Amino acid sequence: MKIRRFLLAGLFIVSSFGGFSQKNCYALYFRDKPNNAKAQLEDCISSAAMYRRMKNNIPFDTFDLPVNRAYINAVRNHGAEILLVSKWLNCVVIQCDTLPDFADCQFISKIIEITASEVSLGTADDVAYTPAPSGNSYTDQLSIVNGLPLHENGFYGKGVVIAIMDDGFLRANEISGLQHLFKDNRVVAAKNFLDNASIYNTGSGHGSCVLSIIAGKTNVFSGAAPNAQFMLFRTEDVNRESLIEEYAWVVAAEYADSVGVDVISSSLNYSVMDDMSQSHLYADMDGKTCPVTIGAQIAASKGILVVSSAGNDGASDWKYISAPADAQDVITVGGVTMEGNRWYGSSVGPTADGRIKPDICALSADVVMINPVNDNLLTMSGTSFAAPVIAGFFACMVEAFPNSPSSYLKHVVYNTSSNAETPDNEIGYGIPDFEQAYCIVGIVDPEAQFVDYRVYPNPFSSSVTISCTKPIYSVQVFSVNGQQLPFSEEKIDDTNVKLSLLSSYKGYVVIQVVLSNNCFKTFVTYRY
Numbered sequence: 231m232k233i234r235r236f237l238l239a240g241l242f243i244v245s246s247f248g249g250f251s252q253k254n255c256y257a258l259y260f261r262d263k264p265n266n267a268k269a270q271l272e273d274c275i276s277s278a279a280m281y282r283r284m285k286n287n288i289p290f291d292t293f294d295l296p297v298n299r300a301y302i303n304a305v306r307n308h309g310a311e312i313l314l315v316s317k318w319l320n321c322v323v324i325q326c327d328t329l330p331d332f333a334d335c336q337f338i339s340k341i342i343e344i345t346a347s348e349v350s351l352g353t354a355d356d357v358a359y360t361p362a363p364s365g366n367s368y369t370d371q372l373s374i375v376n377g378l379p380l381h382e383n384g385f386y387g388k389g390v391v392i393a394i395m396d397d398g399f400l401r402a403n404e405i406s407g408l409q410h411l412f413k414d415n416r417v418v419a420a421k422n423f424l425d426n427a428s429i430y431n432t433g434s435g436h437g438s439c440v441l442s443i444i445a446g447k448t449n450v451f452s453g454a455a456p457n458a459q460f461m462l463f464r465t466e467d468v469n470r471e472s473l474i475e476e477y478a479w480v481v482a483a484e485y486a487d488s489v490g491v492d493v494i495s496s497s498l499n500y501s502v503m504d505d506m507s508q509s510h511l512y513a514d515m516d517g518k519t520c521p522v523t524i525g526a527q528i529a530a531s532k533g534i535l536v537v538s539s540a541g542n543d544g545a546s547d548w549k550y551i552s553a554p555a556d557a558q559d560v561i562t563v564g565g566v567t568m569e570g571n572r573w574y575g576s577s578v579g580p581t582a583d584g585r586i587k588p589d590i591c592a593l594s595a596d597v598v599m600i601n602p603v604n605d606n607l608l609t610m611s612g613t614s615f616a617a618p619v620i621a622g623f624f625a626c627m628v629e630a631f632p633n634s635p636s637s638y639l640k641h642v643v644y645n646t647s648s649n650a651e652t653p654d655n656e657i658g659y660g661i662p663d664f665e666q667a668y669c670i671v672g673i674v675d676p677e678a679q680f681v682d683y684r685v686y687p688n689p690f691s692s693s694v695t696i697s698c699t700k701p702i703y704s705v706q707v708f709s710v711n712g713q714q715l716p717f718s719e720e721k722i723d724d725t726n727v728k729l730s731l732l733s734s735y736k737g738y739v740v741i742q743v744v745l746s747n748n749c750f751k752t753f754v755t756y757r758y
Contacts, residue, residue, distance in 0.1 A: 254325070254326055254327065254328070254329065254343070254345045255313070255323060255324065255325050255343075255344045255345050255472075255474055256323070256324050256326075256329060256341050256342065256343055256344060256345075257319075257321050257322070257323050257324075257341070257342040257344055257473075257477060257521075258305060258321055258322050258323075258324060258332070258338050258340075258341055259319065259320060259321040259338065259339045259340045259341070259342070260297065260298065260301050260320045260321060260322075260337050260338060260339060261336075261337050261338070261339045262298070262320075262337070263292060263295045263296070263297065263298055263320060264295075264298045264299075264300070276488060276489050276490045278391075278489065278490020279487060279488055279489065279490040279532075281490070282490060282492065282532070282533045282534070283532065283533060285533070285632075285633055285634075285635060285754075286532075286533035286635045286636060286637070287635070287688075287689060287756045288531070288532060288533050293317065293318050293528055293531075293532075294317070295317065296317050297315055297316070297317050297320060297321075297322070298337070301322075301335075301337050301338075302315060302322060304335055304337075305322055305324060305332075305335070308330040308331075308332060308335070309326065309330050310324035310325070310326045310330055311324060311325045311326060312324055313325050313474075314423070314474075314477050314478060314481050315481070316477060316480050316481050316484060316525075317484055318480060318483075318484055318524070318525055318528045319477070319480060319521060319524065319525065321477075323344065323474065323477050329341070342473075343508075344472060344473035344474050344477070344508065345472075345505060345508075368450055368451045368452075368598050368607070369452075370568055370593060370596075370598070371443070371454075371592065371593040371597050371598060371615075371619050372452070372454060372619065374566075374568060374570075374592065374593050374661060375592055375593075375619060375620070375623060375661060375662045375663070375664055376662070376663045376664050376665045376666070377454060377619075377622075377623040377626070377664040377665075379664070379665035379668065380623060380626040380627070380630065380664055380665070380668055381452070381626070383630070383668075385626040385627075385629045385630045386455055386456055386457035386458070386626065386629075387444075387454075387455025387456070387457050387458030387622065387625035387626050387628075387629055388457040388458070388629055389458075389459070389629060389632075390455065390458045390459065390492045390493065390625040390626075390628045390629050391418065391458070391459045391460070391461065391489075391490060391491045391492050391493070392444060392455065392458050392459070392460055392461070392491070392492065392493045392494075392495055392621060392622075392625055393419075393460075393461040393462075393463060393482070393483075393486040393491045393493070393494045393495070394437065394440060394441055394444070394460065394461070394462055394463065394494075394495045394496075394618075395463050395465045395466070395479055395482055395483075395494065395495075395496045395498055396433065396436055396437030396440055396441075396462075396463070396464065396465070396466055396496075396497065396498065397432070397433040397434055397436050397437050397464065397466035397467070397468040397498075398422075398427075398429050398430075398431075398432030398433025398434075398437050398464045398466075398468070399420075399429050399430055399433060399437040399438050399441060399462050399464070400430065400431070400432065400433045400434070400435045400437070400438050400602045401430060401435075401438060401602045401603075402429075402430055402437070402438045402441055402462070402602070403417075403430045404430075405438065405442070405600055405602055405605055406448070406605050407442060407446045407447060407448045407451065407600045407605065408438075408441065408442060408445060408446060408447075408600070410447055410456070411445055411460060416457075416458070416459045416460060417459075417460050417461075417462060418459050418460065418461060419461040419462070419463075419485075419489070420461075420462045420463075421461075421462075421463050421464070421482070421485065422463075422464040423463060423464060423465050423478040423481055423482050424464055424465065424467055424474075424475075424478055429462055429463075429464045432464060432468075433464065433466075433468055434468045435601075435602040435603065436468075436497070436614065437462070437464070438600070438602035439599045439600070439601075439602065439610065439614075439615070440495065440497050440599075440614060440615070440617075440618045441460070441462065441618075442599045442600035442602075443597065443599050443615055443618040443619060443622070444456075444458070444460075444495065444618045444619075444621060444622040444625075445458065445460060445622075446599065446600050448600075448607075450607075451598065451600070451607055453618075453622060454618070454619050454621070454622025454623050454625075454626070455621075455622035455623070455625040455626055458622070458625045461486055461489075461491060463482040463485075463486070465478040465479040465481075465482050465498070466478075466479075466498050470504050471500070471502065471503045471504050472503060472504060472505070472508070473503065473508050473521065475498075475500070475522075476500055476520065476521040476522035476525075476553070477521055479496070479498065479522045479525060479526075479554075480521060480522060480524070480525030483525050483526065483528075483529045483534075483536075484525075486529070486534070487529060487532050487534060491534060492534065492535065492625065492628050493534065493535045493536075493537065493621050493624055493625050493628065494526075494529060494534055494535070494536045494537065494621075495537050495617060495618050495621035495622075496526070496536070496537065496538045496539070496554065496617070497538075497539040497612075497613070497614035497615070497617050497618065498522075498538075498539070498554075499538075499539060499540075499541040499542075499551075499552035499553065499554075499555060499577075500520065500522055500552055500553045500554075501515075501541075501543070501548060501552040501553065502548075510552070510553060512548075512550055512582055513582050514553070514582065515550060515551060515552070515553065515556040515581050515582045516556065516581060516582040516583040517556050517557050517558045517581055517583060517585070520553035520554065520556070522553050522554045523553040523554040523556055523557045524557075525554070526538065526554035526557040526560045527554075527557040527558060527559060527560065530557065530558075530559035530560055531559065533635070533636050534636070535561065535621070535624045535628070535636045535639070535640070536554075536557070536559070536560045536561060537560070537561045537563060537617050537618075537620050537621040537624065538554050538555045538557070538560050538561065538562055538563065538617060539555065539562075539563055539612075539613040539614050539616065539617040540555050540562050540563060540564040540565070540576055540577040540578075540587065540588040540613045541555060541576075541577035541613060542565075542575040542576070542577065542612050542613055542614070543575070543577045544572075544573075544574060544575045544576045544577050544578055545574050545575050548577075549577065549578055550577055550578060550579065551577045551578070551579055551581070551587050551588065552577065555577070555587060555588070556581045556582070556587065558585065559637075561589055561590065561620060561624070561640060562587045562588040562589045562590075562658070563588060563589070563590060563591060563592055563613060563616045563617040563620045564576040564577070564578075564588035564590070564591040564594075564613060564616070564656070564657055564658060565591060565592070565593070565594025565595065565611075565612070565613045565616045566591045566592070566593060566594065566595075566616075566657060566661060567593070567595045568593060568595065568596075570648065570661060572591070572656045572657050573594045573595050573611070573613075575594075575611070575612065575613075576588070576591070576594060576613055576616075576656075576657075577613070578655050578656050579655035579658075580655045586653050586654065586655055586658060587655065587658065588657065588658040589644060589658045589659060590620065590643065590644060590647050590657075590658050590659050590660065590661070590662050591616065591657045591658065591660060591661050592616035592617070592619045592620050592661070592662070593615075593616060593619065594611055594612055594613050594614075594615055594616040595611045596609040596610075596611060597609060597610060597611065597612075597615035597616070597619075599615065620662070623662070623664045624639065624643070626664070627639050627643070627664070627667065627668065627671070630668060630671070631671050631672065631752060633752075633753060633754060634671060634752065634754050635738060635754050637738070638671075638738055638740065638754055639667075639671065642667045642670050642671055643662050643664070643667045644659045644662075645659070646662065646663045646666040646667045646670060647659040647660040647661055647662045647663065648660030648661040648662075648663070649661075671752055672742050672752030682698070682699040683696065683697060683698045683699070683753070684696075684697040685697075685741070685753045685755050688755045688756065689755065689756035689757065689758050690755060690756075690757055690758075691757070691758060692730055692731060693728055693729065693730040693731075694728070694729050694739075694741075694755055694757075695722075695726065695727070695728045695729075696726070696727045696728075696729065696741065696743060696753065697725060697726045698725050698726075698743065698745065699725065700725065700745045701724040701725055701745065702721075702724065702725060702726075702727050702743055702744075702745060703744040703745055704743075704744045705717075705719060705727060705729065705741060705742070705743050705744070706741070706742045706744075707729065707731070707739060707740070707741050707742075708739075708740040708741075708742070709735055709737065709738070709739070709740070715731060715732075715733055715735055715739070716731070716732040716733055717729045717730060717731050717732055718730045718732060729741070731757060735757065736757050736758060737756065737757065738754055738755075738756055739754070739755050739756065739757050740752060740753075740754055741753040741754070741755065
């Protein structure tokens with residue numbers, strides 16, 4: 231990630247050196263998974279994760295199946311210490327003095343060395359300016375993406391679960407502007423995937439700053455989604471850059487998926503490693519090569535809104551986005567100034583296989599956050615601080631439209647952004663307009679939140695029935711691209727309507743129902 235030197239108000243915070251030791255580390259990939267693993271799914275997936283899959287019409291697949299326990303035991307019996315187990319990559323990460331002879335383990339398909347070399351301090355990715363200026367700047371990062379109207383309509387991320395991957399969350403449990411999270415028990419998980427240290431005593435302060443941008447709340451400052459629930463995961467070792475961190479990220483994402491997280495916010499980027507032989511090339515930024523990219527793409531395929539910073543290499547020789555920002559379905563966030571211009575350090579695309587990245591942008595110049603050293607506000611610059619704003623407002627969108635598929639929310643946000651007509655590799659689709667996206671998905675009157683409904687069958691072939699607990703006034707049907715679809719309507723009674731599509735359109739169908747009390751409900755189903 232290259233946050234080994236992270237500057238806060240001119241101070242260099244030294245994090246603990248409590249990561250994996252300098253023993254040799256390897257990733258052992260397995261050939262298959264056990265045939266009876268499907269029987270274990272109910273033990274691996276929470277009801278919240280199952281609901282997310284259902285609303286996104288995502289079937290279970292082999293990625294959901296656990297790693298073969300017999301394989302894990304066999305590796306351990308060869309004298310290797312197992313550090314991480316990844317069901318998505320179907321591998322384990324081991325640590326040992328000398329690589330054991332696994333010749334008798336025919337179930338191992340490949341072995342990748344991921345040894346971390348000695349620490350070599352680099353330059354800081356993110357530039358600090360302090361103190362935060364006075365005036366209206368405290369809301370600049372929220373207003374530039376036109377997110378404040380979501381707050382004005384009462385959406386602050388309540389009930390939505392956001393996972394944050396970072397280098398630790400230094401003093402997050404002590405920072406005054408974050409105490410509401412702990413008072414309300416809204417930090418629902420805090421896990422260190424690198425060692426046994428407390429996540430609140432490790433890191434450079436980077437993770438706490440990111441958290442404050444989403445969740446901070448003081449009498450003069452608000453994050454993008456301060457009422458959300460949070461899972462805080464340490465996957466980054468600030469003292470080194472190693473492939474181990476990518477594997478830790480993937481395992482954390484697997485955990486987040488299994489317990490039903492809605493949004494992942496990640497301000498971590500990987501390209502150059504301390505051991506240069508393990509560094510990524512630009513050719514690796516193809517969306518399917520780097521371990522963290524593979525994991526991020528799988529997470530997105532599970533219906534999670536995965537938000538990643540683009541990286542801060544835009545002014546360097548590398549200049550391109552870094553993993554996992556190259557994943558196809560990850561929301562890659564670049565940076566702009568308040569004037570709407572690309573921030574000079576924001577990494578650019580395309581991906582190695584020619585796709586446009588970043589996807590959208592947010593403010594990354596002089597972003598306001600809480601300083602974990604002294605609880606004051608400060609400003610810093612970097613795409614690390616653009617991504618959490620986007621993650622926070624996507625959480626607000628999920629709160630407003632809990633039944634809308636994540637792919638549909640992404641589509642609407644992208645296509646209401648400032649550069650939607652001519653997306654490019656500097657700012658992607660541009661700066662989002664979350665108010666416009668909110669209105670397009672469907673303005674939700676507070677009363678509509680208490681309307682129970684059924685949409686069946688889902689998916690459907692030709693006809694679908696809408697059943698509400700309040701009378702239905704009118705109905706409109708759209709494609710996921712916003713095109714109005716012709717349909718016939720059979721009114722069963724005041725609260726039940728059967729719709730039959732009159733076109734050959736197949737895919738996501740957006741049904742907007744106007745209730746007789748003049749409030750709206752938006753349903754999303756799938757036509758096959």
